[in-house]
Amino acid sequence: MTTLSSHVSSRPIPNPKNSLITKLNAGTGLIVGVVFAVATYNLLKGENEDPGIAYNIHNRALLAAMFMWSIGFLVGIGAFIGPWRWLIGKDLTAEEQLYLAGDGQGIKRYFKYCTDHKVVGIQYLWGVITLLGVGGAMAMMIRTNLAAPGGHFITASVYNSLVGLHGITMIIAMIIVATGPFGNYIMPIMIGAADMAFPRLNALSWWVLFTAIPVLCSAWFLGGIPTGWTAYAPLSIQAGPGMNAFIATIIIFAVSTAVAGSNITATVIAMRAKGMTWNRVPIFVIGATISVALAVPAFPTFMVSMIMTALDRTYMTGFFDANIGGSGWLYAHLFWIMGHPEVYVILIPGVAVLMEIVPVFVRMPLFSYIGAVVGFAGIAGLSILVWAHHMYMSGWMPMLNGPFMVTTEMISIPTGLIFLVMLGTLWHGKPWLKLPMLGVYAFLWNMLVGGITGIYLSDVPADNYLHGSMYVTAHFHYTLMGAALTGAVAGLAYWFPKMTGRMLNERAGYVSFWLIQIGFQVLYLGMFTAGAEGQPRRVVNYASQFATANRISTVGAYLVGTGFVVLLWAVVHSWRHGKIAPMNPWGAKSLEWTVPYPVPLVNFDTPPVVTSDPYGYGKAVK
């Protein structure tokens, strides 16, 4: 508490029990948010005889209502109290700051604007679990519909919405899957910090993201989205009111990632423990920082593309509408300038989690730390130069297909380094085959398949055939799900003892691991085959020639789904009844294992001093 009490000023300290901040929580946020949204909608809605103008007015009212919901919620939960008090010259007192950090408030603090990074980490974890659950349920519906040709299970309209909403839900979930829970809970402890650099912004990033979830869900009740998560124009401009929910979600989410990304970057730069020089920073921290630092420039283009889509839909500005001089290619560029870095924003933290795990379970130093850093940085650097490989077939500048093919395939080199680091650490080791370590093996296989199929897709002639087919879908699920999500699940198993004080149920963990990984291979082997046979993506129905491949896929999907249900059960059950965890169950050497559970409010009683990197394993050499 020493750091906080130093802020106590000479002014009389008000009793925080009377302060407004004690009265605000997610409930008041909900009320103010709904009031703001309903009032805004009713103010702006209007009628017009011209259906085009009526469409514009309706979109305006809906979009404004969604943004006002988000702002209202934040007002209601007290997100702006800090800046407001600063503006009127009555800054928050030390006692109030302690209150905001959730000190001694038990479970209630998870529903408040709480600045403690550990609370934010748990909030993100449940946010991720919710999003993965919703996205996964949609995936099960998609696969059920595709189990047999005919597509009678759901209508084409519902199917298209499912495809798009599954996509965007999973993309959002996967962007925060590692940097949210582990980046917030574990990372500050890993670098020996008392909290994040900007604790209030940390709370803001979570609650802003939270407000995006109901907006995204509202897309269902507004008729869904017909465009897929790529939201290509001009399809997005002729789409129904559900599209507004998609647009608002992306804009709100982009604000959240900008806030979170700047905060994590600033924390890592400024808050490291004494002695933690750059070559002693744990590799997960390096990966998470490179990932969020890549998101900071990437996401604004997505946000801009959505603002322009919104303007096209509300004022007929015609950025993307060819009828009034726009171009769909402009949208595709803005989208993919975000879209390709974004897959590495997802991939890098998941891989970095696994790299953190390997040395601990092999009991050897991380092989070629510099190789790992160069690998991550190389992937991040090249990823901003490859976006147009998504547009080989669009007709835009065929002359540039060659250069984009070169930059894309060059990513194999830093990706190779990532493999080298993992393999080099494994070699000569006798790994401890616990659940987190199994994730490393699953990653090696899945990323191998995902990476190699990526080379086919980056090749222009091969892409002539494969583009827009199920082959692409199988490829990116291998990388994003097979590699990044596997990494995040391994990270959950690894850090579960530190985040909950209990061990994750091992037996259930193993069962879920093998169900998920075996099901995954079955699922996407079927999908690769369907793609090779020539089945396009995002189709509600298909010709009978693809029936076998799709049936196999669906069987695999059910295995994966069952595996995740088992995992969810293991998490919930172990959280409440699991074996009490020792302080350092894995015998790891990084700082987060030096603090007890529950982790004290400021993490360390005395700020730690670091004298080496956390990979000093190894018996003495003869």
Place this chain on the structure above:
Amino acid sequence: MSEHNVDLKPTPGDRFTTFLKRKDIRETLAWAAFYTAGFVVLGGVFYTKWMPTSLSTDMKSIERLMVIFTWISAPVCGLVLSIATYTFRHGTRGDVPPEDGPPIRTNFLGVASFGAMAGILTLTAVVYGLIEMNSASEAAAKDAPSALIVEVTGSQWVWSFNYPAQGVSSNELMLPKGQPVIFKIHSVDVNHSFWPVQLGIKADANHFQTTSVTTTPNKLGRLDVKCAELCGLYHAYMETEGAVVEPADFNNWVTQNGGHSA
């Protein structure tokens, strides 16, 4: 493990022989051979078995490229999976962390040779792809004067084909064998993607610009035309059929549909 005889000062040749005699190296190499062979077979079988009958040289070269790329990557798969399998087999279970291994931080030769291998393989893939692209565009330029022009129009959710020189419009895609064809593609509404599957070509149909793509059908057979870009409600049903037929049959088809043979 790395317990070499340091006292004997072995020559590089001796060291290599000793290296190959190590048990861990032998087992890993055996796994590497197994996985490499597995991927070579898989590459040879999977794509040739599952990809549809090729009706053009473009499609044939894509099929070949998929097989060759799999073969090029087979040794990489062998390396990664052999090390993974070896260490997995020699892993430990139980509740106590195992003993520490040797404190290897890096290995210059290992990193350098791995980096060089990755670079060479990438370069091979890049060069191979560029050569294929170049030969396709050269062939297209050479064939242009004698080509049959087909105007392809995508609309929600129908493909239609217009043969301007023949004065024929149709919803099925008929092509004469052996004659180069230039597709001029555009959309009247949202983005579509024109995909005559067995021809191994694809191009988006945009509202604001016409795109074109060239190929030469060289075999008789059925054609499936699909849309490869999500275009709204009935995207899945935006497909039609066609065929590559003998030139004489094509001319018959043209006259039957009210056109004139060019």
